[in-house]
Amino acid sequence: MADSNSKTKPMVYALSTCPYCKRTKRFLDTHKIEYDFVDVDLLEDSKQDEALDKLEKMTGKRSFPVVIIGKEIIVGHDEEKLKKALKL
Amino acid sequence: MIAQRVTRVYCPVCLQRFKFVEGWKEGDLVICPICGQKLRLEKTLEGWVGTRPEKGSEKEIRERSDEFARIRGYKFNEMKEDVLEGLLGKNKLFGDFYCPCRMMHVPEYQCPCQPTRGGDVEVNGKCYCGFFWRKDLGTIDPPPRP
Numbered sequence: 493m494a495d496s497n498s499k500t501k502p503m504v505y506a507l508s509t510c511p512y513c514k515r516t517k518r519f520l521d522t523h524k525i526e527y528d529f530v531d532v533d534l535l536e537d538s539k540q541d542e543a544l545d546k547l548e549k550m551t552g553k554r555s556f557p558v559v560i561i562g563k564e565i566i567v568g569h570d571e572e573k574l575k576k577a578l579k580l
Numbered sequence: 581m582i583a584q585r586v587t588r589v590y591c592p593v594c595l596q597r598f599k600f601v602e603g604w605k606e607g608d609l610v611i612c613p614i615c616g617q618k619l620r621l622e623k624t625l626e627g628w629v630g631t632r633p634e635k636g637s638e639k640e641i642r643e644r645s646d647e648f649a650r651i652r653g654y655k656f657n658e659m660k661e662d663v664l665e666g667l668l669g670k671n672k673l674f675g676d677f678y679c680p681c682r683m684m685h686v687p688e689y690q691c692p693c694q695p696t697r698g699g700d701v702e703v704n705g706k707c708y709c710g711f712f713w714r715k716d717l718g719t720i721d722p723p724p725r726p
Contacts (some may be wrong), residue, residue: 509669
């Protein structure tokens, strides 16, 4: 199993309706990677604003999914980047 | 010389007015040439409007997206069913078929969204969601979005 995985759980910011976000979660599930996630569109207003501000500061846009693995920030569903960051 | 006024029909999906075709009558089913929505024609005091006969149903969004692709000459890839599932989720959660890949639930992002109707697919090869694709390009799955 990947080193980074044992140190910090990946964090996934997603939209509950976004097909690419689902693919990212499915990819992590398939590779038995434990992760935390939040569906930003289902958050209550104040928490949603907080999450969106945070994501915008991190990525410069409001695009989903956003996966944080240690210091790595991956925007969009990108299996190559996920594999690299997770050392799969 | 005074220009002759063109009779138009208002589409409640794309919020645009399209040209009324001679011979159409109240109750007819027509397709909005801008967004692909199937509409039933109604004459009101404000003029001709279209209503959505199958509003909010899976049939409605499937037909709308198929018609839009046909009108524009776009194609789908294997993401089609996943995107449709997302659109149905948006309708359930937020009341209409808004773009499932965006945070906003506003008329501008009713699928096909305004940027897509405005020509995003011609420029980028695909819409924001990767739902509609230009026919002359390959459909690489999944496309990392910008």
